Amino acid sequence: MATRPIWDETQILPETAHALFADAEGLQTLWGNIDQAIWNTRSKQRGARTQETRRQIKAQYEHTAYADNVIDLEAHRSSAPQLTGWAATLERLIIEVGRIQDGWDGPGSLAPSSSVQRDFEAALGVLPGSTAEPEIEIDGSTGSITVRWMNEIAASAAVLTFMGDGHCIIMDFNPARAGSAPIICAVHDETKILDMLDATTFGSLLPAIA
Amino acid sequence: MGVVDDEEIILRASYDPMHWKKSKIQSSFVRASHLLEGELSVWRSSEKSGLTVSDVMLITDGVAPPGNTTKQLHGPLAREIRGLRNPSGDRLFCVVDETTTDEAGGHHPAHAHIRLCDVQRASIAGVSDPNFEWARQRLILLMKQPATTFPRP
Numbered sequence: 001m002a003t004r005p006i007w008d009e010t011q012i013l014p015e016t017a018h019a020l021f022a023d024a025e026g027l028q029t030l031w032g033n034i035d036q037a038i039w040n041t042r043s044k045q046r047g048a049r050t051q052e053t054r055r056q057i058k059a060q061y062e063h064t065a066y067a068d069n070v071i072d073l074e075a076h077r078s079s080a081p082q083l084t085g086w087a088a089t090l091e092r093l094i095i096e097v098g099r100i101q102d103g104w105d106g107p108g109s110l111a112p113s114s115s116v117q118r119d120f121e122a123a124l125g126v127l128p129g130s131t132a133e134p135e136i137e138i139d140g141s142t143g144s145i146t147v148r149w150m151n152e153i154a155a156s157a158a159v160l161t162f163m164g165d166g167h168c169i170i171m172d173f174n175p176a177r178a179g180s181a182p183i184i185c186a187v188h189d190e191t192k193i194l195d196m197l198d199a200t201t202f203g204s205l206l207p208a209i210a
Numbered sequence: 211m212g213v214v215d216d217e218e219i220i221l222r223a224s225y226d227p228m229h230w231k232k233s234k235i236q237s238s239f240v241r242a243s244h245l246l247e248g249e250l251s252v253w254r255s256s257e258k259s260g261l262t263v264s265d266v267m268l269i270t271d272g273v274a275p276p277g278n279t280t281k282q283l284h285g286p287l288a289r290e291i292r293g294l295r296n297p298s299g300d301r302l303f304c305v306v307d308e309t310t311t312d313e314a315g316g317h318h319p320a321h322a323h324i325r326l327c328d329v330q331r332a333s334i335a336g337v338s339d340p341n342f343e344w345a346r347q348r349l350i351l352l353m354k355q356p357a358t359t360f361p362r363p
């Protein structure tokens with residue numbers, strides 16, 4: 001199995017990636033390296049920069065690939081280095097959210113804005129690999145995204161909502177902690193997000209985070 | 211029909227495919243704008259309304275968005291909705307008799323609305339207010355409990 005080099009994500013620039021667009025093999029390598037770097041980084045500043053760079057590269061790549069009709073995007077994705085665990089789940093959810101268009105939930109309904117998507121990706125990207133797949137709900141009147149982990153009888157739940165303002169609302173619903181107020185957290189504050197979630201129902205539902 | 215009694219079942223419909231899409235991404239069956247405006251549409255199943263849960267499912271099928279059918283009815287008791295409290299212990303919601311079912315002037319005697327209590331509504335800045343979102347999520351969680359969910363037979 002080929003070794004996947006760790007990309008120095010602090011050096012990635014969209015222009016660098018763009019230069020590789022003509023080389024599908026090089027692009028696949030770049031794609032894998034970026035993903036690898038994102039899921040490996042534990043520095044919130046580097047992580048934030050990498051997430052943003054990755055988003056720009058993907059947007060530019062998809063635009064180019066579609067416009068030139070030179071690369072089958074789905075085929076490319078399926079041949080790209082495979083993520084596993086929560087990273088793979090999140091990657092799929094990000095793609096699904098990104099496909100939603102205004103009007104998806106009836107006339108006048110809103111899709112998640114680019115800022116909502118960006119916050120969603122940034123905050124959830126810090127969760128551990130053992131994180132279980134949550135419920136994802138989008139509110140058609142606001143375009144906000146809600147992420148929910150709950151136990152089987154829906155008596156306890158940890159919930160995050162993204163409004164697109166650079167923050168997430170962390171909510172803990174647990175009969176043993178009836179007085180838990182919502183917590184506002186910057187999406188790039190990796191330490192606070194993990195600390196807050198660890199103290200909520202999320203921590204008890206997902207022991208691996210502890 | 212008058213005041214909604216505490217022991218009435220208050221049913222909110224989730225529709226297929228609107229709220230049950232093939233992907234993992236679902237649309238919320240408690241829309242923020244409807245709840246904030248005090249117009250979250252629900253139906254009453256009780257001796258007072260004379261409707262069973264099955265009767266209500268026929269009604270919600272009839273008013274479903276085009277191409278949709280009722281997948282589930284989420285039905286806590288009015289008492290349980292009225293019993294939801296914010297972290298400070300203050301009551302969050304009212305369940306009120308409201309026969310108007312839509313903006314086109316439709317009416318039904320067994321229709322009602324869930325809305326924020328006046329004190330809560332006055333303190334909420336808008337749909338992005340964290341306290342409002344907390345209240346909305348608390349209501350959704352109550353409605354998602356298996357004991358209060360009625361799937362299509």
